[in-house]
Amino acid sequence: MILNRDLVIIGAGPSGLCAAKMAAESGQKVLLIDRNPQLGGQLIKQTHMFFGSEKQYAKTRGIDIAKKLIDDVKNYPDLIEIWDNATVLGLYPDKVLTVLLGETYRKVQAQAIIVATGASEKVLAFENNDLPGIYGAGAVQTLMNVYGVKPGEKIVMVGSGNIGLIVSYQLMQAGVKVLAVIEAAPVIGGYKVHASKLQRLGVDIITSCTIKKALGQDKVESIITTRLNEKWEEIPGTEQEYDVDAVCIAVGLSPLTNLLAMLGCELKYISELGGLVPVLTNDYETTIEGVYACGDASSIEEASSAMVEGYIAGLTASKKLGKVHPDYDDLILDFRKQLEVLRSGPFGEKIRKGLAKLEGVRVGC
Amino acid sequence: MNKKDIIICRCEDVTLEEIHQLLEQGYTNIEELKRLLRVGMGPCQGTTCMQLIQREVSKFLNIPIEEVKTQKVRPLTMGVKLNAIKEGASDES
Numbered sequence: 001m002i003l004n005r006d007l008v009i010i011g012a013g014p015s016g017l018c019a020a021k022m023a024a025e026s027g028q029k030v031l032l033i034d035r036n037p038q039l040g041g042q043l044i045k046q047t048h049m050f051f052g053s054e055k056q057y058a059k060t061r062g063i064d065i066a067k068k069l070i071d072d073v074k075n076y077p078d079l080i081e082i083w084d085n086a087t088v089l090g091l092y093p094d095k096v097l098t099v100l101l102g103e104t105y106r107k108v109q110a111q112a113i114i115v116a117t118g119a120s121e122k123v124l125a126f127e128n129n130d131l132p133g134i135y136g137a138g139a140v141q142t143l144m145n146v147y148g149v150k151p152g153e154k155i156v157m158v159g160s161g162n163i164g165l166i167v168s169y170q171l172m173q174a175g176v177k178v179l180a181v182i183e184a185a186p187v188i189g190g191y192k193v194h195a196s197k198l199q200r201l202g203v204d205i206i207t208s209c210t211i212k213k214a215l216g217q218d219k220v221e222s223i224i225t226t227r228l229n230e231k232w233e234e235i236p237g238t239e240q241e242y243d244v245d246a247v248c249i250a251v252g253l254s255p256l257t258n259l260l261a262m263l264g265c266e267l268k269y270i271s272e273l274g275g276l277v278p279v280l281t282n283d284y285e286t287t288i289e290g291v292y293a294c295g296d297a298s299s300i301e302e303a304s305s306a307m308v309e310g311y312i313a314g315l316t317a318s319k320k321l322g323k324v325h326p327d328y329d330d331l332i333l334d335f336r337k338q339l340e341v342l343r344s345g346p347f348g349e350k351i352r353k354g355l356a357k358l359e360g361v362r363v364g365c
Numbered sequence: 366m367n368k369k370d371i372i373i374c375r376c377e378d379v380t381l382e383e384i385h386q387l388l389e390q391g392y393t394n395i396e397e398l399k400r401l402l403r404v405g406m407g408p409c410q411g412t413t414c415m416q417l418i419q420r421e422v423s424k425f426l427n428i429p430i431e432e433v434k435t436q437k438v439r440p441l442t443m444g445v446k447l448n449a450i451k452e453g454a455s456d457e458s
Contacts, residue, residue, distance in 0.1 A: 081417060087442065088442065089440055090441055091440070092440075098440065098444070100445055100449065103445050103449060104452070104453065105445065105452065105453030106453060108454065120413070122416060123413050123414075123417065125373060125381060125417050126371060127367050127370045127371055129371060213370075256412065256452060258411075259442070261438035262438045268429040269430065270431075275416060276435065
């Protein structure tokens with residue numbers, strides 16, 4: 001039996017939850033699907049306070065933002081149907097989805113789809129990179145902040161973007177020794193406030209440095225790092241060994257676009273946005289009519305931008321289905337302005353550059 | 366550098382050495398590498414390895430990574446028990 005649903009939103013992280021809220025405010029019925037038992041996406045492990053403006057819950061901890069967004073969605077029990085523990089297995093061009101809901105296989109015919117699947121972590125190729133004890137930063141955050149499990153006692157963080165810096169601090173809060181944060185680029189990737197916090201606690205942040213190999217019998221026991229020259233080549237003789245029982249890899253995210261690719265949406269590789277990203281209209285519609293993408297699934301940015309993009313996609317997808325929010329024009333204008341503010345300043349430069357490249361593709365086709 | 370200890374596709378346990386050997390033989394298309402080595406065909410369906418493979422192909426051919434075409438993505442995104450599909454389709458004619 002094929003179930004009929006008007007608007008299906010895949011992913012109930014910051015972007016998907018916000019999209020669902022705006023759709024419900026527009027009077028649009030929604031099926032919200034998430035593969036995890038708990039809604040909220042990455043927010044449920046983010047114990048730190050957010051930056052940005054009040055509108056995106058600055059000064060609020062990620063876990064508390066998740067609670068607010070989930071409450072928002074649960075305010076509309078008649079309009080928003082929630083499937084948790086549900087993984088979308090396939091998306092087909094006639095907007096049919098196959099879903100594994102718990103142990104049950106379901107088929108859903110949608111009229112419009114918003115893909116808000118988030119991102120996956122990038123990995124690194126180095127010797128013995130498959131030894132137990134080598135984690136992605138997201139896994140470390142899940143272990144510590146969701147399940148209360150320490151990943152190790154002595155750790156080196158690879159990557160100094162905001163995730164690397166924040167997770168290093170959280171590791172220290174959990175009593176784990178962070179021996180060093182190493183960064184392949186010549187400059188620290190994340191915000192200075194996060195970096196300074198670590199440096200004040202005596203953690204070295206070593207730039208132009210990468211992991212060369214991991215050593216150990218059944219699990220990681222030590223790692224060797226090497227310095228890099230301006231051409232990103234290893235400088236012989238600069239190797240250093242650290243005794244560790246865990247390594248945390250935080251070298252960036254790439255958009256989770258497999259469902260969009262399966263459907264045949266046009267994707268373009270834009271390194272500034274994290275890799276393959278969907279070509280989108282201003283309304284966050286992909287090259288397939290009625291299929292939308294927002295949040296990290298459309299380009300890697302902060303959670304605050306993901307929320308605002310979700311709001312916009314929720315509004316535009318509902319409008320497409322004939323449900324127009326009473327304040328549609330004002331809201332769209334305001335959200336677009338919020339995105340502009342979030343992407344202004346030196347830290348938004350990469351995003352602006354990436355989006356400009358994507359704009360070039362869009363106009364060209 | 367010991368290429369046989371560098372894992373590129375962890376689902377199917379494929380090393381950098383194996384990738385480089387096939388590149389040397391002229392298999393520089395990701396679809397070919399996938400068919401010969403099963404890279405990207407395991408539980409994560411290429412989410413982890415595809416960017417690493419793209420980079421190796423880009424370095425080998427000396428072309429920008431943007432120009433290295435990735436694999437064709439097909440359903441399903443994860444393993445499903447046949448029984449679940451059978452039961453899900455039981456009321457369809």
